[in-house]
Amino acid sequence: MYETKANGVTQTNAYGNVAQSGFITQDSVSGTGKKKNKKIIIFVVLAVLLVIIIASAFKPAKNYENSNSLVVNTTWIAGDGSEVVFTDERIDWYQNPDDHSDNYYSGEYEVYRGEEAIEYITEELSEYGVTKSELKSLFNRSDLYDESTFVVFDIRYDKFVVSGEQRDIERPVVPWFGFVLEDDTYLDVANMNTSTYYKFTKQ
Numbered sequence: 428m429y430e431t432k433a434n435g436v437t438q439t440n441a442y443g444n445v446a447q448s449g450f451i452t453q454d455s456v457s458g459t460g461k462k463k464n465k466k467i468i469i470f471v472v473l474a475v476l477l478v479i480i481i482a483s484a485f486k487p488a489k490n491y492e493n494s495n496s497l498v499v500n501t502t503w504i505a506g507d508g509s510e511v512v513f514t515d516e517r518i519d520w521y522q523n524p525d526d527h528s529d530n531y532y533s534g535e536y537e538v539y540r541g542e543e544a545i546e547y548i549t550e551e552l553s554e555y556g557v558t559k560s561e562l563k564s565l566f567n568r569s570d571l572y573d574e575s576t577f578v579v580f581d582i583r584y585d586k587f588v589v590s591g592e593q594r595d596i597e598r599p600v601v602p603w604f605g606f607v608l609e610d611d612t613y614l615d616v617a618n619m620n621t622s623t624y625y626k627f628t629k630q
Contacts, residue, residue, distance in 0.1 A: 428606075430522075434550075441525065447468045449559065487581070489546075489550070490513040490545050491537075491539055491546065491547050491551075492539075492543050493537045493538055493539055494513075494538045494539060494540035494541075494543070494544075495516075495536075495537065495538050495545070495577070496508055497538055497540060497578070497611060498513040498538060499513055499515055500513065500514060500515070501513050501630070502629075502630040503614065503627035503628060503629050503630065504524070504627065504628050504630060505606065505625055505626065505627050506625070506626045506627075508524070509521060509522050509523075509524070510523075510524035511568055511627060513536070515534065516535055517534065517535055517536070518532075518533070518534055518535070518536045518582060519531055519533045520530070520532045520533075522597070523544070529588060529589075529590065529591055530589055530590070531586075531588055532584050532586070532587050532596075533584065533585065533586040533587075533588075533617070534583050534584035534585045534586065535582075535583050535585070536580055536581065536583070537579060537580070537581045537582050538579070538581075539578065539579045539581070540575075540577065540578050540579075540607070541574055541575055541577060542574065544578055544579040544604070545559060545562055545574065545577065547579050547595060548579045548580070548604055549562075549564075551581075552579070552581075552602055552619070555602070555615045555619050557604070560575070562574075571606075571608065572606050573622055574610055576606045576608060577604075577605075578603075578604070578605060578606060578607050578614070578616070579602065579603070579604045580602065580603035580604070580605065580616065581602055582600070582601045583599055583600050583601075584596050584600075584601060585599065598620055601607050601618060601619075601620055602618075602619040602620070603616040603618055603619065603625070604616060604617060604619060605616065605617055605624075611629070612629040613627070613628055613629070614626070614629075
């Protein structure tokens with residue numbers, strides 16, 4: 428049952444609901460369509476972003492070829508008289524070469540050399556801000572300090588002993604970068620966290 432008034436002011440349908448009179452114009456149809464289209468576009472954009480984020484999260488890590496053989500099973504003496512001992516996978520840095528029971532750091536390490544070192548420091552250690560162009564410029568200024576002698580150490584300390592007590596390590600990840608010289612018997616490197624230079628001579 429419908430109830431109407433002149434000029435189409437009020438309409439009551441068979442369900443007893445009052446509806447606004449007048450025709451559904453093309454403008455109102457277009458407005459509704461535009462809203463739906465906007466929702467679809469937003470949904471598609473969000474879906475694409477989600478796919479990109481997921482793909483980035485599962486991007487396989489690059490495998491770098493290390494040069495651990497450069498130092499494995501070797502001992503090096505620093506300029507201050509301390510001693511660094513490399514085994515297959517670990518590094519131990521002793522304050523006193525004659526006492527390996529106290530005052531030392533210990534952890535794991537990886538060494539990269541040449542092109543692998545360049546890739547590693549600019550990609551895996553990118554937060555330190557070293558760029559390939561800066562390195563290339565450095566290599567071009569010297570015949571001694573070139574790409575073939577460039578090295579990067581990725582050291583991850585897990586033990587620090589002082590005066591017989593094990594202490595917490597504030598910054599366990601300690602990258603070094605620099606050069607290996609004199610037929611691989613001399614290391615001239617810098618701590619990338621503190622900018623401290625170390626000079627090690629192979630024993």
